[in-house]
Amino acid sequence: MARLVMKFGGTSVADIERIRNVAQHVKREVDAGHQVAVVVSAMAGTTNQLVTWARETAPLHDAREYDTIVASGEQVTIALLSIELQRIGISARSWLGWQIPIRTDGAHGAARIQEIDGTELISRLEQGQVAVVAGFQGLGPDNRITTLGRGGSDTSAVAIAAAIGADLCDIYTDVDGVYTTDPRIVAKARKLDKISYEEMLEMASLGAKVLQTRSVELAMVHRVRLQVRSSFDAPDAPWGAYGAGANGPGTLVCDEDEIVEQQVVSGIAYSKDEAKVTLVKVEDKPGVAARVFGPLADNSINVDMIIQNVSDDGKSTDMTFTVPQAELHRAEDVIRKAQKEIGCKEVKTDTNVVKVSIIGIGMRSHAGVAKTMFQTLAEKGINIQAITTSEIKVSVLIGSEYTELAVRALHTAYGLDAE
Amino acid sequence: MARLVMKFGGTSVADIERIRNVAQHVKREVDAGHQVAVVVSAMAGTTNQLVTWARETAPLHDAREYDTIVASGEQVTIALLSIELQRIGISARSWLGWQIPIRTDGAHGAARIQEIDGTELISRLEQGQVAVVAGFQGLGPDNRITTLGRGGSDTSAVAIAAAIGADLCDIYTDVDGVYTTDPRIVAKARKLDKISYEEMLEMASLGAKVLQTRSVELAMVHRVRLQVRSSFDAPDAPWGAYGAGANGPGTLVCDEDEIVEQQVVSGIAYSKDEAKVTLVKVEDKPGVAARVFGPLADNSINVDMIIQNVSDDGKSTDMTFTVPQAELHRAEDVIRKAQKEIGCKEVKTDTNVVKVSIIGIGMRSHAGVAKTMFQTLAEKGINIQAITTSEIKVSVLIGSEYTELAVRALHTAYGLDAE
The missing domain is CATH 3.30.2130.10 (VC0802-like)
Structure with missing residues (x-):
């Protein structure tokens, strides 16, 4: 049994069919006996619509109101995913940033996570309930909704993983891992099995768009093991099926001590x-x-x-x-x-x-x-x-x-x- | 100086242009020196889209998750209206149900308001800040978002009016008041200047669709004076301009003692x-x-x-x-x-x-x-x-x-x- 965080971005939950696919990924891990917290973004496109409305209303707008608007996107996906999980027989409930709460500083639009009390989540996970957590959002010191800014959902996932002491934080994305270089340029680029936090940070900040720099920094500080993997292919094997120490389907971002060669x-x-x-x-x-x-x-x-x-x-x-x-x-x-x-x-x-x-x-x-x-x-x-x-x-x-x-x-x- | 609640339904905030129109209604009252709390619904159409997604995911779904989904609609409109009010120079902030909080029972999807602490709202109103409150939603005993069910936003408006001791609760709608009968049937139907709570209750429960029965009941219990008026015409005169005791532009629903003839x-x-x-x-x-x-x-x-x-x-x-x-x-x-x-x-x-x-x-x-x-x-x-x-x-x-x-x-x- 392991405790996992699974993070899915906006394209992975873009419509009901894709939400059902995400639920199947979750089911695979639950069926294998793992405790699962899922972190999701807003449906792709939704955030753009919300941002457009805010800008149309006033090009210069109160960041607190803007956060209230855009945070509604994740609110919809966490509840839809919870409904789908329940439909396929999995106990699940949605968690908004303010409900956990994910406490942040007051920098609306680019807030930094300060504290997450994982007690309640852990207790629910131990009872076998999947926690479906809204990414990208938190609760500011003013009791208002904050958002974490660009790439915020990756950061949410890592922070939740740290708060609940997860064994692994899987980042599901549109690529199946981190490559030695851009495969669009080099046909012979190889997927890396493992990469250290430090290397990933350099890769991220130098233009490899797989993970946001902030989330890797946070993972490094809290020693959260991250795996970058694809949400589009659905391997049947749950985590751990690859054997102790063996490689998973994606790329593991971890402490350099874990990287033997x-x-x-x-x-x-x-x-x-x-x-x-x-x-x-x-x-x-x-x-x-x-x-x-x-x-x-x-x-x-x-x-x-x-x-x-x-x-x-x-x-x-x-x-x-x-x-x-x-x-x-x-x-x-x-x-x-x-x-x-x-x-x-x-x-x-x-x-x-x-x-x-x-x-x-x-x-x-x-x-x-x-x-x-x-x-x-x-x-x-x-x-x-x-x-x-x-x-x-x-x-x-x-x-x-x-x-x-x-x-x-x-x-x-x-x-x-x-x- | 008076304290007013102004409630606008989904068609009144259906797009950015209409939200600007709502802001002008608010500005008129603020400019006249009144304290204003605005209660708004979701943009017309939004709720239907959200409901469709929930039903598509699973016809039978967890009412708590459903509430989380649909409550996101009002979350967007309160923040957009606050941005628009700020743009035209009016101090304003949005309030979600859980932020006030509007405490309800746990009947998700058809919750009843149990308690609203108006202290913080009153303090802000007295400082000249317009409160833009999400209608239709509250906070259940499980710390989750509840919705009040059909016509909930009228009920929210009346409950807020009671909590802050408002002099009047204006319900802006697509008709300009309560008529002696359906004007589509009787061309000679007359708009009523005043109608008692008891009469309005009978009218409402007998098929006159102007106000939801629950909101009239609540208004009667708390002696909240309600005015039904149109959001489409924009009379320049703020509340009170008609003179003490004179009739406003709509129909006043009030205690029968206020009705002389x-x-x-x-x-x-x-x-x-x-x-x-x-x-x-x-x-x-x-x-x-x-x-x-x-x-x-x-x-x-x-x-x-x-x-x-x-x-x-x-x-x-x-x-x-x-x-x-x-x-x-x-x-x-x-x-x-x-x-x-x-x-x-x-x-x-x-x-x-x-x-x-x-x-x-x-x-x-x-x-x-x-x-x-x-x-x-x-x-x-x-x-x-x-x-x-x-x-x-x-x-x-x-x-x-x-x-x-x-x-x-x-x-x-x-x-x-x-x-």
């Missing part, structure tokens, strides 16, 4: 959401970096890579940095306003860039990992425009036309290709 | 939702009535009129009664099962009947009111099949083909025609 490089990620800003002929004197990055930080613009060229004449230099594309316009504004103070000739921008990263916890104990990356790219004639590294990743900025070429070459170079 | 007959109601059951040749002996009506009562079938003919031979008699048409089928079943025990030859049914009623608190102090009714119908050659009376009404059962003729003749006979 650590790869040097586990995956290749890429992000096209990058923009490069170059300040031409910046005066090369102390304090110039502060004058550039101070105003950007003040405006909450997230600067990622930074390169300062060696000065040719000892008087001026070029300075390059990257920001998310969505923030480029604001970043340009900030820089142009400060241009005189910075003392640069010209500001150039380029969105025709991509960030490609190699990720792996094995890097910590292996030398020469970055060298292989640079050599591989050089062999393909790809110019590296910027580099950043962390303990478990190396990222390079290259021209976006080289995306596929670079990712495929690196995938092969690090021995990730499926046979 | 009491009409002998205030209105004519009719109900086509009647079915007649005749038991032919019932044994005429003690206890037969109990054998007929006992089983009907046991099955919660609502018997209205009863006539027992005088026995011809001292041995058998015909017995006739009426039930709502929706219950005829069940009533027939019950009677046929008990037919032997009752000892009747034959059971005949007839749905081709209508109940026409005259209603007026003035009847208490006037003799001969019924006589005028019988005479008027006799003059038109209309046969009366059954009669029931109460302190303030007389009802007759006639063939349904005489509906219009009877209602028009009575309307004229009691001097109700508009000039």
Whole structure:
């Protein structure tokens, strides 16, 4: 017997037929004797309709009222799923955020979970009742409904798993796991059986859209074992049927101690959401970096890579940095306003860039990992425009036309290709 | 300065444009210095969609889950209206049933309000904030959402009005008031300025669809002054602008003491939702009535009129009664099962009947009111099949083909025609 959290997103509960499919997944685990808490999102499309109404009423609206509106979406799906579970003979009840309660801070629209009292849920689970929990929502300190913001349902699932001490938190999604890289680019991409929290975090924040960064962070903090798996194929085997320690149908995101054979490089990620800003002929004197990055930080613009060229004449230099594309316009504004103070000739921008990263916890104990990356790219004639590294990743900025070429070459170079 | 409750139904909030119209009604009262609590229903159509989903999932479903689903409809409208009010510069916030809370019993789907603590609402109203309250819903003893059943939003409005000690509860609807009779039948029907609770109750339960019986009962118990008025025309004058004691734009439902000139007959109601059951040749002996009506009562079938003919031979008699048409089928079943025990030859049914009623608190102090009714119908050659009376009404059962003729003749006979 195990205690499981099963999370299903909006496309998995988009209509009654799909809700019945979700119920079958739940039934499989219940029939195997497991205790199950299900976390669901709103029916796909519903949230968009609700958001449209709110925006149509007033483009600028009270975040508390907005939360009240959008939280109604999950309210419908938890009750429909409970009805369907009961129909097929499974004891179940729905739980709204305020009923558990899932206590959050007061940041409406982007609230953070602060506390979940799992006592009542655990007691019901032990009585054999399935708990169907509304994702994405909680109760703020003002006794009003809060929502967790983008990807909130994954976060809800992980938080519930932590609160009830679940053995596993299954995230059902439209892919069957986490891959070594984007299978749309690399046909030989392999599904990973296991990946560490740290690696998954890098993958998530670098553009692999499988799991939201926040939910992985939370899972890491509370040591919640996450499994990414598909809601569309319905394997008959319940959890545990694969044998102790054996791999499940998806990808397990877990503590690195659970991963016996650590790869040097586990995956290749890429992000096209990058923009490069170059300040031409910046005066090369102390304090110039502060004058550039101070105003950007003040405006909450997230600067990622930074390169300062060696000065040719000892008087001026070029300075390059990257920001998310969505923030480029604001970043340009900030820089142009400060241009005189910075003392640069010209500001150039380029969105025709991509960030490609190699990720792996094995890097910590292996030398020469970055060298292989640079050599591989050089062999393909790809110019590296910027580099950043962390303990478990190396990222390079290259021209976006080289995306596929670079990712495929690196995938092969690090021995990730499926046979 | 007065404290007002304004209630708007589903058609009044069916889309964003109509929600803006509702906000203008509220603004008018706020601008005049009044304290306002608004009670709204779900957008027309929304509830039907939600009910359809629940039924599609399982025809027989957990009433608690059903309540969770349908209550989401009001959750959306209260927040949208609050956003619109804020947009036009009015301080407002939404209140869900569980937030106030509106405490109900545990009869999910048809819950009765037990207690509303108005303290917090009153404090907010006094600070100039409009309270936008979800109608139709409350919080059950199990800490789950309950709904009040059909017409619940009117009941919510009256209960809120009682809890906050409102001077008036305006029910905005698609008609501009309560008429002496159905204007679709009688062109000369007049809008009533005032009507007593007792009369309104008779009107409501006899088929005038303006207000739900439960809400009028509650208003009568708590002495909440109700006004029925139209949400489609938007008179500029706020409450009180008509002068003390003067009539508002709609019909005021109030204590009879407030009605200075009491009409002998205030209105004519009719109900086509009647079915007649005749038991032919019932044994005429003690206890037969109990054998007929006992089983009907046991099955919660609502018997209205009863006539027992005088026995011809001292041995058998015909017995006739009426039930709502929706219950005829069940009533027939019950009677046929008990037919032997009752000892009747034959059971005949007839749905081709209508109940026409005259209603007026003035009847208490006037003799001969019924006589005028019988005479008027006799003059038109209309046969009366059954009669029931109460302190303030007389009802007759006639063939349904005489509906219009009877209602028009009575309307004229009691001097109700508009000039």
